[in-house]
Amino acid sequence: MELEPTRNLALELVRVTEAAALTAGRQMGRGDKVAADRAAVEAMRLVLNSIQMNAIIVIGEGEKDHAPMLFNGERVGTGTGAEMDIAVDPIDGTRPLAYGTYNALSTVAVAPRGTMFNPGPFVYMDKIAVGPATKGKINIEAPVAENLKAVARANGKAVEDLTAVILDRPRHEKLIAEVRRNGVRIRLLSDGDVAGALMTAWPDSGIDVLFGIGGTPEGVLAACAL
Incomplete structure (x- = not known):
């Protein structure tokens, strides 16, 4: 008879994001995104190191945020158990959190050692995200117009009835204009394109597609979630 209780990795990862979110949540609306990120990083690292696994962070805080913890190549976990690759973003959307607005998320993804996509030094990537009905059809x-038609067909809508989500950045000026030329509504996000990508898969979100250029770590995490 097995007397030693087993631990479920998925539930352990819920604890990881829960700790980061609850700790960072204390900084909500205080106007200090650095403090919010630091709180999330410290809490996430503490709980990750309590999990029975031998894990390496392949997508972490260091490349873009110059963070001293949860950097690429850092080992986390107890050092025993399954060998894993980990991607983390303790808080995607530190600015919305600091300003008391929406779409801040704590995220983590795991995969067996050597299987997590590692983008190397690339900080930004082109992105397009859609819900399950459009899987494999974009x-x-x-061209943007072609993808919009594919999304519309897959969802049984007219192109003019679609809503796209795009980060509100100067680099997206031409993209925004092109999407609107096709008659599509746009919800501009100040930050948090992981949340934007996930909205495409939520039936009642009203979001059909995400376009744009954003952070590579967030892109990989969003892909894992979708």
Whole structure:
């Protein structure tokens, strides 16, 4: 008879994001995104190191945020158990959190050692995200208009009834204009494109597609979630 209780990795990861979110939540609306991120990083690292696994962070805080913890290549876990790759973003959307607005998330993804996509030094990537109805029917290299038609067909809508989500950045000026030329509504996000990508998969979100250029770590995490 097994007397030693087993631990479920998925539930352990819930504890990881829960700790980061609850700790960072104390900084909500205080106007200090650095303090919010630091609180999330410290809490996430503490709980990650309590999990029975031998894990390496392949997508972490260091490349873009110059963080001293949860950096690429850092080992986390107890050092025993399954060998894993980990991608983390303790808080995606530190500015919305600091300003008391929406779409801040704590995120983590795991995969067996050597299987997590590692983008290396690339900080930003082109992104397109859609819900399950449009899976396999889009092409990131295709023109925006073509992808919008594919999304509309897959969801049984007219193109003019679609809503896209795009980060509100100067680099997206031409993209925003092109999407609107096709008659599509746009919800501009100040930050938090992981939340934006996930909205495409929520039936009642009203979001059909995400376009744009954003952080590579967030792109990988959003892909894992979708």
